[in-house]
Amino acid sequence: MDEVDRQALDDQIQEAMGSHGAMKRKLRQAVRNGRLPRPSRSIAADSACTFGRWLHQLKSDARVAGSPHFKAVVTAHAAFHKSAGQIARMVENGMTDRAAEMLNEQAFRRSSELLLDEMDAWRRNI
Numbered sequence: 001m002d003e004v005d006r007q008a009l010d011d012q013i014q015e016a017m018g019s020h021g022a023m024k025r026k027l028r029q030a031v032r033n034g035r036l037p038r039p040s041r042s043i044a045a046d047s048a049c050t051f052g053r054w055l056h057q058l059k060s061d062a063r064v065a066g067s068p069h070f071k072a073v074v075t076a077h078a079a080f081h082k083s084a085g086q087i088a089r090m091v092e093n094g095m096t097d098r099a100a101e102m103l104n105e106q107a108f109r110r111s112s113e114l115l116l117d118e119m120d121a122w123r124r125n126i
Contacts, residue, residue, distance in 0.1 A: 005063075006126050009064070009122075009123075009126045010123055010126060012051070012054055013073075013119050013122060013123050013126075014123070015050075015051070016050075016051035016054075016119060017116060017119055017120075019049065019050065019051055020051075020080070020112070020115060020116065020119075023043075023049070023084060024112060027043075027084060027087055027088065027099075027103060028103060030088065030091045030099075031087070031091060031096050031099045031100045031103060032096075034091060034094070034096055035091075036088050036091055036092060039088075039092070040085050040088035040089040040091070040092045041085070043081065043084050043085045043088040044081055044082060044084065044085020044086070044088065044089075045081060045085070046074075046077050046078040046080075046081040046082075048081075049081075051077065052077060052081070055070075055073065055074055055077060058070065059074075067122070067125070069118065069121055069122035069125050069126075070122060072118045072121070072122070073115070073118045073119055073122050075118075076111070076114045076115040076117075076118040076119075077115055079111045079114070079115070080111045080112060080114075080115045082111075083102075083107060083108045083111045083112075084108075086102060087099045087102045087103055087108065090102060
């Protein structure tokens with residue numbers, strides 16, 4: 001992989017790390033005000049965000065897709081969106097108290113931390 005490819009990967013991963021934080025803030029805001037930025041099914045879909053679409057495109061690049069770090073990020077990204085989608089579904093159903101609980105539960109926090117950890121590990125190994 002040449003230097004341009006590495007820099008592009010690093011830039012995209014850093015951008016995704018910022019987007020990840022923004023998604024968590026949007027979920028917290030949705031729990032507070034009862035309004036989602038988009039439907040829960042879209043939040044739950046790991047291919048609906050910019051980073052997810054980019055990850056799915058990279059699956060066709062054998063140099064990248066063969067990396068264990070790439071695979072770990074794909075898995076962690078899907079798990080994070082699944083958890084975020086469950087919280088969003090609670091908001092859609094008017095169950096904001098339960099959504100708030102879920103935001104603070106270990107499962108969601110761990111999925112969020114794992115995604116960031118895996119993205120950071122991938123960055124260090126490109």
